Amino acid sequence: MRTAVVTIAAHRDTHLRLHLRSLARSTVPPYEHVVVAIGDPAVAEVVASEDSTARLVWIEHDRGPLPLALARNAGATTALAGGAELLVFLDVDCIAGTAMLERYADAAGQRRHHHALLCGPVTYLPPPGPAGYDLDGVHELRRPHPARPAPPAGTVLIGSDYDLFWSLSFAVTATTWDRIGGFCTDYTGYGGEDTDLAQTAAAARVGLRWVGGADAFHQYHPVSDPPVEHLADILTNAELFHRRWHRWPMRGWLRAFEKRGLITYDPRHRRWVESA
Template identity: 50%
Template sequence: MPRTAVITLVSGRHGHLALQQDGLAAGSLRPDHYIVVTMNDARAGRLAAGGEPPADVVAVPCPSAPAGLPLASARNAGARSAVERGADCLIFLDVDCVPGRDTIARYASAVRDGELFCGAVSYLPPPPVGGYRLADLPVLATPHAARPDPAPGRVVYGGDAELFWSLSFATTARTWHDIGGFCEEYVGYGGEDTDFALLARRAGVGVAWLGGAPAYHQYHAVSHPPAEHLDAILRNGELFRRRWGTWPMRGWLKEFERRGLVRHEKSTDTWVKQLPEPAGSSTALG
């Protein structure tokens, strides 16, 4: 069995972090290392280090500017720490994700060079009074409709790179090195996951959907489309276009356009933010 490290990024959501830690403690296989990467959140580091299993904390500073969290560089920092500690199997879990009882064991037994293994992520409803109970999560959670959910014991190879996401996945240290990690030019919401998957494909690394490695995504409020991340989506989307020749997150961009938040300049294939009209302005109808 390879030496495993679970890598989680956190900035806030301390309750979500605590339940993830509880899930790891209750698992059939505990990771050899639990690495929590904090982004301007010293309290999260103290909580994680004092919990069970105790976390190795890596602090990544981030600017106070509204650009967003440096998620790509934080994942890279967590991976570096895991490799330095001798981990062979790198398991990335979003702070909102609680692993199932056998998730870590399933990742550890399946991981091999040349693949990114993605377990199914299922979404939980708002927590009941008193919070979630680990035993109830498999019954409460609903699998994501747009991604494969193989039966336990099955692996589906040849997955679509554009469906990869970093909420829950595992790979070997060697394969991580071959890919080169996430592009750290991405800051804030959007783009870095698909970019990473395309880097993997360019390095000859595939995406595989792994049955029996569930992650239960704890509820938090979201907006559709995520208008609060509009600036980051436009900035990261343009970076992605420069690197790969096409725009990611096209569904969000088209919905923003429908709502009058952006417009598409076809001649240059750029998306431009639409500024609201000043209050009191009007258009004369002659």
Template identity: 55%
Template sequence: MNLTVVTVVSGRHEHLREQIRGLARSTRPPDHHVVIAMGDHRIVDVVADADTDTGTATVRYIDTVDGRLPLAHARNLGAQVAVTQGADILLFLDVDCIPGPEMAATYERACSDSANARSLLCGPVTYLPPHRGRWSEEELIAHTNPHGARPNPAVGAVDSGSNYDLFWSLSFAVTAPTWGQLGGFFEGYTGYGGEDTDLAATARASGIGLRWVGGAHAYHQHHAVSSPPVEHVDDIVRNARLFHDRWNRWPMEGWLAEFERRGLVARTASGRIQRLGEPL
């Protein structure tokens, strides 16, 4: 099967280099790697500098939207390019993630099983500590410690899931026909938050399954974060409202509750989320 990795990126140049190196040393390197650069013209040079024996990735450039990253549109464009290049399996991998050596092969086996073909397939994600220099394969394996909020089946096992809110777009695979049935990410979302939860809600509403794939390890490289992500409060409020309009429930409840506790947002009498100082 033709397996294509789709990565969207703005900045994070060294993280992208590490991902490309990881793909090159995979037991099953991808047939293609599609990289969508959002408002970052340097990505072409970064990819060329990180070129390996697997060949240079296909890079497409798109502009930001009023300074916000169009993540949903970028991922959809990446999938479109991949399908045009003949992809049977789309493997979406966040730019911060280094693939484990068996990740692509494990996803491919899961997608090849007819019981999983019409599903979102999700592997475990380990959050790495700060690190100087390149990560070796041995170091990654030694640091394997998947995030405890999501299932982590035994290697070789594929478990069915029912809590679609646990879906993350950091690392997942889907067959091209199932992607076509999904219709991709809803492009009304821009900036931070919401689009991956929306995709999972679309999958559930469409009868598309959720599968947890044991052994399809991805390793998330360290970068500074805030909790809650107050620098993205405007994006999160806007995208949460859009999600509520589409699905009649609120996503990102933990973040919204903490923003409310800090006086950054409030709930109106009608139950809407109101940004502090925003006109009614």
């Protein structure tokens, strides 16, 4: 199965270097790697300095929320035009486990899992030491995120809670991608576009699977909880999701923002708004 990895990148040079190096160590190398640079010329410099054969796609972007959904779709379109049969979306700040691509391909090759969203376990790594992460030892740090299923390697678990889907590491066959229709590009900035894709998949009767052994390792970078720096994007995207699906996504973050007094619910207009 011709497997293409799709990565979107902007201003994450250090993460991208290790991302590229990890994919080069895969037990089954990708048929193609498409890296989508979102308004960041340094992405091409990093790819060249790592002697990577990745194909670059350029997305114009100057300021404002990053067009994440648009960029992922552009990467998928390029990969499919090159003959990809399986798309693996992996965020730039993720290190690919050596067997990740092999496990995704094995699952996709099974008839009962072929037409499904395939999700692998993700470990959030602690901060690296002065020498950075050691790719030889990263698997020893494996601690899959406890909120998502992590079946044993070589097994596939059928899922039913589509709200657990996340876009930092997943795979989908070309035919299933066409059936879903890609990410909704009305979403910009942080939050919501992956929940929308999962909801779209569920509405199209596309299954959800958790693929044991398809491990990715999320490189540490400082974040806030809840992500207050993305408050405006989250409110905009949450309202868009509510219009499309008649329920609120990212409810944990919305409750946390409300508890902090950052947002309030406007019952008259049925929307969340930033507090004055």
